Amino acid sequence: AAQDKIIIKFSHVVAPDTPKGKGAAKFEELAEKYTNGAVDVEVYPNSQLYKDKEEMEALQLGAVQMLAPSLAKFGPLGVQAFEVFDLPYIFADYDALHRVTKGEVGQMLFSKLEDKGIKGLAYWDNGFKIMSANSPLHTTDDFLGLKMRIQSSKVLEAEMNALGAVPQVMAFSEVYQALQTGVVDGTENPPSNMYTQKMNEVQTHATVSNHGYLGYAVIVNKQFWDGLPAEVRAGLEQAMAESTDYANSIAREENEKALEAMKAAGTTEFYELTPEELQAWKDALAPVAEEMTDRIGADVIEAVKSASGS
Amino acid sequence: MLRLLDRLEEVLIASLIAAATLLIFLSVTHRYALGLVADGVAFFRSHGFDGLSALAKTSYFGLRSVNLVWAQELTIIMFVWMAKFGAAYGVRTGIHVGIDVVINRLEPAKRKGFVLFGLLAGALFTGTIAALGANFVWHMAHASAISPDLELPMWIVYLAIPLGSALMCFRFLQVALGFLRTGELPHHDHGHVDGLEDGVEEVGEAILHSPLTPRDLTEKDK
């Protein structure tokens, strides 16, 4: 009977047609299939039930069972090791990234969530970030005086400071209008976010710097997870593994498509750094990791660096 | 003792609204000043005044070392605290709005019953929230979460809910007791609070007749 089903409320803060939204829908489909209908996944997109700032507490209270928050949310939870993902130029490319997120280091980081009552299941990519503004961004001198929007993060704050900009914390939903009116001058985003929020319409220049990574973790309430029958858990794990590959491949595709579409739209001039400029960016941003070592932990940074092979 | 609590409540909420306003004023001014100095750097550089450009650049980094990234977060926290304790103060001043068109048509004895019911319902709701909030804060204290920018422990930030609600519950009971004794409810009288001499009587009188002001039952018989 329907009431005997195990209900998993999966809440997230983005639209259903984003890579994360599609990944969640895929998980819903596969989870119900692989558990032979023992589980009913209810996906709540668009912060319908819980907003960005409250979903983590809602998970800990057991009001929802599953979330896919941005990795930047774990620092404020008291697990600052996750801030390693925000470090500039820490992953050379997707392969380097996946050697971490799909390997032991990823699991080691997840284990740090357990005494918060949280179990990490998978890492979902959003993509590598590019820098945008209303003036060319070739050298660090170009950042001087620019008000750059970031999400709350000590690492991103240090990153913008290292470039010479003025970091401004602002909610994602307010960014478009702030860019349009000039309250902030620029921001950093993976191309797909920039495109879906139409930020290319209000930014004249962008540099394809791929300087940082934006990703999510799919997490569950640990008590709920541990209480599931073993065969159900196995079914869900399989569903999660497949939807992770699905979500990641969509994310990558969408980023490529978005970049092409924005270039075609012509409202933004896209710039590729020369090798010398790229090295200058890396040099300017190198102190960020040192500055953040005490927060993140030297061992964590070392582990990520050696696993990713960079 | 009670008077001390009243004073504390008033000083707390008035200071919070003033501090939040000043903080945002400072952070906007700071941001604007940074933009100006950076424009100065570019201007001097493009006109070949290298010395002045370097000087402007130094002052830019000096100014930027004043970090106000946390201003927005602190403003929000201050306002949430202001809102929770201000709501308790509002019970004392009778500012919370109700629909009184129906009960105002009842005979005085029945109306008195409804007013008491409303006050006790307020005490019940805020008392429940105080208990739930205390439980929530207790859980948060164990979760060791911190606010993203200021890195304040979240349980201290959330403490506004149980403390504010408990105070509000107390105020509802206080007003209910006063109403039982004297049959009077607190008036919300803008004119008096604003404390301005000329033309205030009229304005205060006007607000007195507003539905934002809980009806005094004795006055209603007119």
Add this chain to the structure above:
Amino acid sequence: MSALIIFGLLVALMLTGMPISIALGLTVLSFLFTMTDVPIDTVALKLFTGIEKFEIMAIPFFILAGNFLTHGGVARRMINFATSMVGHWHGGLGLAGVIACALFAAVSGSSPATVVAIGSVILPAMVAQGFPRQFGAGVITTSGALGILIPPSIVMVMYAVATSGMQVQGPDGQLVDSASVGELFMAGVVPGLMLAGFLGFTTWYRARKYGYPRLAKANLAQRWTAFREAIWGLLLIVVVIGGIYTGIFTPTEAAAMSAVYAFVVAVFVYKDMKLADVPRVLLSSANMSAMLLYIITNAVLFSFLMTSENIPQTLGNWMVDAGLSWWMFLIIVNLLLLAAGNFMEPSSIVLIMAPILFPVAVRLGIDPVHFGIMIVVNMEVGMCHPPVGLNLYVASGITRMGITELTVAVWPWLLTMLIFLLLVTYVPAISLALPALLGM
């Protein structure tokens, strides 16, 4: 079914006369506790996070600014300026009252505050000039309502907050974002000026018909002096609207800047307020803000219950299945809001109704910004008619007229507003042209 229980409980509790915020909170608590498996602790979480948003903070800032302005001599100087410009036309002081209300509305976010600020100065003057009291009361009660249509506007912030973050599917299945405070502010400019024109016309027409007094025409020097005295107040319009439009501030920052500016003007420039009065202004602003923020938190809780019971979606499906077209829906919304205006003040109405009506409106193809402006105009009308009409009560206090007498007095202007409401409802371009022109 659950919708009936929830609304039945809410209405029953509200009719007992308890504060609306408490009625909302108790409805949510009792429903969640008895009928759902939502952990009750989330209520405490929602009560904190419900107002944990920077855009909401515009409300206390605008209230503080308004309180500095109301008693800070700004209103009086705006009236003098308006009188020097149009005092010699038919309706003289009355017309000046409309313009002064529009000017004050451009610095204040609240309607009753506008009635108090302008009315308490100009109404005694009108009576002294030989206008019937009814005429003056009618002009100011209705023109004061411009306070929430001409930006800044607390009711617009409430609407933006109540629908914030909602992404709803439009008629073709595309996702539509809710309206931002900035867009709504810009959208209010044209309708605000238009309504001011309409009310001014009604005032002029009736004054000419009944031969009410006109003032001597002010000469250029007098006009210049009046303008120079009013300039500090008028500059605030530039600070708020210009500041938001040019991107120096976000709406919330503009609100904070205007509070600081109003404080400086009231205390140090016009010197109509003493430094010793400031703590009391702070306290009364905090009191009013906290009351509104308390309604917001409980309304957010209520709208969480609505969403978690899927009520807006069910209502939307039902209306679409019933074949309702957008214009029929708008009539229903107008009637519903006008009816609600009989019992509640605007903030509560917007906070409770907007999250429910907004998804339906978007599905029927109505623009979120246009829908917001329409709701604001509805609220304006509601403030000017009995039994509950904030502006009426305030005007009654100033003029010492009874509510019944006032109701008769306002009807020509109220009728003007109703015609304007129809226009705003069915001509979206009035609201949308300016934001579109500005590329918003």
